[in-house]
Amino acid sequence: xxxxxxxxxxTAGSFQLGNYLGALRNWIALQESHDAFYCxxxxxxxxxxxxxxxxxxxxxxxxxxxxxxxxxxxxSTLFVQSHVAEHAQLSWVLECLTGYGEAxxxxxxxxxxxxxxxxxxxxxxxxxxxxxxxxxxxxxxDLVPVGEDQRQHLELSRTLAQxxxxxxxxxxxxxxxxxxxxxxxxxxxxxxxxxxxxxxPSGVVEFMEDPKRTAKKIRSAVTDNERDIxxxxxxxxxVSNLLVIYSGMTGRSVAELETAYEGSGYGDLKKDLGAVxxxxxxxxxxxxxxxxxxxxxxxxxLHRGTERARAVASETLREAYDRVGFLPPV
Ligand code: ATP
Ligand code: MG
Numbered sequence: 001x002x003x004x005x006x007x008x009x010x011t012a013g014s015f016q017l018g019n020y021l022g023a024l025r026n027w028i029a030l031q032e033s034h035d036a037f038y039c040x041x042x043x044x045x046x047x048x049x050x051x052x053x054x055x056x057x058x059x060x061x062x063x064x065x066x067x068x069x070x071x072x073x074x075x076s077t078l079f080v081q082s083h084v085a086e087h088a089q090l091s092w093v094l095e096c097l098t099g100y101g102e103a104x105x106x107x108x109x110x111x112x113x114x115x116x117x118x119x120x121x122x123x124x125x126x127x128x129x130x131x132x133x134x135x136x137x138x139x140x141x142d143l144v145p146v147g148e149d150q151r152q153h154l155e156l157s158r159t160l161a162q163x164x165x166x167x168x169x170x171x172x173x174x175x176x177x178x179x180x181x182x183x184x185x186x187x188x189x190x191x192x193x194x195x196x197x198x199x200x201p202s203g204v205v206e207f208m209e210d211p212k213r214t215a216k217k218i219r220s221a222v223t224d225n226e227r228d229i230x231x232x233x234x235x236x237x238x239v240s241n242l243l244v245i246y247s248g249m250t251g252r253s254v255a256e257l258e259t260a261y262e263g264s265g266y267g268d269l270k271k272d273l274g275a276v277x278x279x280x281x282x283x284x285x286x287x288x289x290x291x292x293x294x295x296x297x298x299x300x301x302l303h304r305g306t307e308r309a310r311a312v313a314s315e316t317l318r319e320a321y322d323r324v325g326f327l328p329p330v
Contacts, residue, residue, distance in 0.1 A: 001033070001034055001035040002033075002034050002035070002142040002143060003035050003036075003037070003139055003140050003141050003142050003143070003173075004027075004030045004034040004035070004037070004141065004142065004143045004144070004145065004178075005036075005037045005038070005039070005135065005136050005139045005141040005144060005175075006023060006027055006038055006144055006145050006146060007038070007039040007040070007041035007044070007081065007132070007135055008023070008024070008038075008039075008040060008041065008062060008066075009040075009041055009042075009062075010040050010041075010042055010045055010055065010058035010059040010061065010062040011045070011058060011062075011198040012054060012058055012198070013058075013061075013198075013206050013208060013209075014065060014206045014207040014208035014209070015065055015206075015207045016196055016197070016198055016204045016205060016206055016207065017186055017196060017204070017207070017245065017277075018147065018185075018186035018195065018196035018197065018204075019147075020069070020207070021180070021186050021244075021245065021248040021249075022146070022147025022148065022149075022179075022183060022184055022185065022186060023145055023146050023147050024066070024069055025180075025183075025248070026145035026178060026180060027066075027069075027071065027145055028069060028070040028071065030143065030145055030178070031072055031076050034142075034143065036075070036076035036077065037076070037077045037079075037139045037141075037309060037312075038066060038071055038076055038077070038078050038079075039078075039079055039080070039081050039135060039309075040059055040062045040063055040066070040079075040080050040081065041135065042055060042059050042080055042081050042082045043081045043082055043087060043088060043131060044081070044128060044131060044132070045058075046124065047122055047124040047125040047128050048112075048116075048120065048122075049120060060292065060295070060298060061208075061288075061292070063078065063080070063291075063298060063301070063302060064291035064292050064298060065207060065208075066078060067287075067291050067298075067301070068284055068285075068287035068288040068290075068291060073301045073304065073305065077305045077308040077309055078301060078302065078305045079302060079305030079306045079308075079309045080302055080305075080306070081135065083302070083306040083309075084138075084306060084309045084310050084313050086134075086138055086310070086313035086314055086316070086317040087131065087134050087138065087313070088134075089317055089321075090134035090137065090138055090313075090317055090320060091127070091130050091131040091133075091134040093164075093320060093321075093324055094130040094131075094133050094134050094137075094160050094164070095127050095130040097160055097163050097164060097167075098127075098129070098130050098156070102156070102159075103126055103127065103129065103130070104126075106128075106129055106152060106153065106156070107152060108128070108129075108149065108152070108153065109125060109126055109128065109129075112125060112199070113125060115199070115200075128153075129153045129156045129157075130160070132157065133153075133156060133157035133160045133161070136154075136175050137157065137161055137164075137172045137173070137175070137316070138312065138313040138316045138317065139309075139312055139313065139316070140172075140173045140312070140316065141173060141175045142173060142175060142176065143175065143176055143177075143178045144157075144175050144176070144178060145178040145179075146177060146178070146179060147179065147180075147184055147185060147186075148179055148184035148185040149185065149195060150177070150179075151177055151179060154175070154177040155177075157175060158174050158176075161173070161174045161175065162174055164320070164323075168320075168323035168324060169323055171316075171319055171320055171323055172316075172320075182244065182247065182248065182254075183244055183247075183248040186241065186244065186245060186248075187241040188200070188203040188204065189202075189203025189204070189205070189217055189218065189220075189221040189222065189238075189241070190202040190221070191203065191222070192221075192222055192237035192238040192240075192241045193237055203221060203222070204217075205217060205218075205277065207281065207284065207285075208285060211277065211278035211281045211282055211285075212278075214274065214277050214278060214281060215271075215274030215277070215278055216274075218242070218270050218273050218274040218277065219267075219270045219271070219274060221238060221241075221242060221270065222238045223236070223238040223239050223242075223266050224236050224238060224239065227265060227266075229243070229257075229258060229261040229262070229264065229266065229269055230258055231243050231244075231258060239266065239269075242269060242270065242273055243257055243258070243269075245273065246269070246272075246273045246276065249273075249276050249277065249280060
């Protein structure tokens with residue numbers, strides 16, 4: 001079975017709707033056909049300042065949410081990045097293969113560093129894509145389900161795999177990105193021209209918030225002064241975003257929704273979408289609470305994941321270190 005790997009940061013509170021429609025939905029689907037490794041990337045998360053107690057709590061919350069969404073720990077390997085030291089160990093070598101200019105061209109770094117005070121822009125934020133490449137390459141990954149915003153990082157992972165292979169001999173599988181064609185980029189509800197993101201929380205649907213609050217956020221989503229419900233991202237980014245979300249959550253095509261809402265107002269669309277999201281979030285939140293109420297079970301799942309991940313990662317790292325010319329320890 002082909003291999004799939006992906007990771008998600010343990011952000012405060014909960015995942016947001018963009019994470020789900022852009023990536024997590026595919027994580028779940030790919031379990032059927034692939035040997036999957038899914039990771040809560042806490043090392044990535046400390047590229048920005050984090051409170052230690054909150055980070056621990058958010059990491060557990062993230063694992064519980066992944067299980068509640070349908071990651072099956074019997075079939076897939078679910079683990080925490082910092083539990084498998086090989087990620088940081090391979091990252092160093094890949095950093096040394098990454099050009100300074102190459103890293104400086106990464107738009108996520110440019111965006112995130114522009115939003116920070118200078119003293120908060122860490123070297124770790126800069127080298128983030130090399131760590132991400134290490135995550136992926138350690139598992140001989142064929143496919144990486146991510147949202148559109150990760151395309152450039154994925155491209156760098158491919159470049160680094162190829163560069164390592166051509167310099168030191170074939171070691172890494174060159175991974176492909178798996179980006180949805182329809183929901184690759186979900187936009188903020190208050191600013192439908194920028195990506196929905198936990199880092200800029202204005203119009204963000206958070207998975208652990210009260211579904212009534214979600215419905216309210218949808219009702220107050222920014223639209224436009226026209227009346228017609230039509231997919232036109234250029235001129236009607238707000239309404240188009242709502243249609244894409246609606247379609248992603250129900251499996252009904254955007255064209256079908258346009259027809260169904262012909263003659264209706266934005267209020268009807270928003271009311272129905274709020275209900276769709278509430279129907280999804282209510283049982284999801286109950287499942288998350290069950291996992292959080294049984295920390296021993298959660299620990300057991302993560303422990304098993306760590307063992308399985310280490311078995312693969314340590315083999316890859318050993319081979320890579322050997323190729324680089326590091327003297328093997330005896
Ligand atoms: P941050 O904004 O702090 O980077 P994030 O919400 O993007 O946080 P990540 O852990 O960086 O969360 O991303 C997890 C996955 O969710 C990635 O595959 C990313 O591409 C995807 N993703 C994040 N936001 C969106 C979005 N608005 N639309 C589609 N996919 C998204
Ligand atoms: Mg992100």
